[in-house]
Amino acid sequence: MVLIGGAMAGSLHRKLTLKQLQLVSVLGRELSLSKTAELLHTSRPALSRSLNQMEAALGLVLF
Structure with missing residues (x-):
């Protein structure tokens, strides 16, 4: 697995929707x-709001 900002890349699909990506x-x-x-x-x-939800789901600041 690849680490992206401390999150496992393989688990991102369970946390983010296509629209959010x-x-x-x-x-x-x-x-x-x-x-x-x-x-x-x-x-x-x-x-x-969507950006805030993504950041909360991932536990990191995106932008």
Whole structure:
């Protein structure tokens, strides 16, 4: 298994949805919450909530 920020990569699929992985991918590329929300057709508050949920599930800060 590969360690990513202290989390086992093999267990990530049980903690994150495809939509959440897409959010991380787009946010990493754009480096902007507003642009990411626009590209994913969602609101910035909804994107922030999802990011907070991912961080809580993984036990680490993503951005």
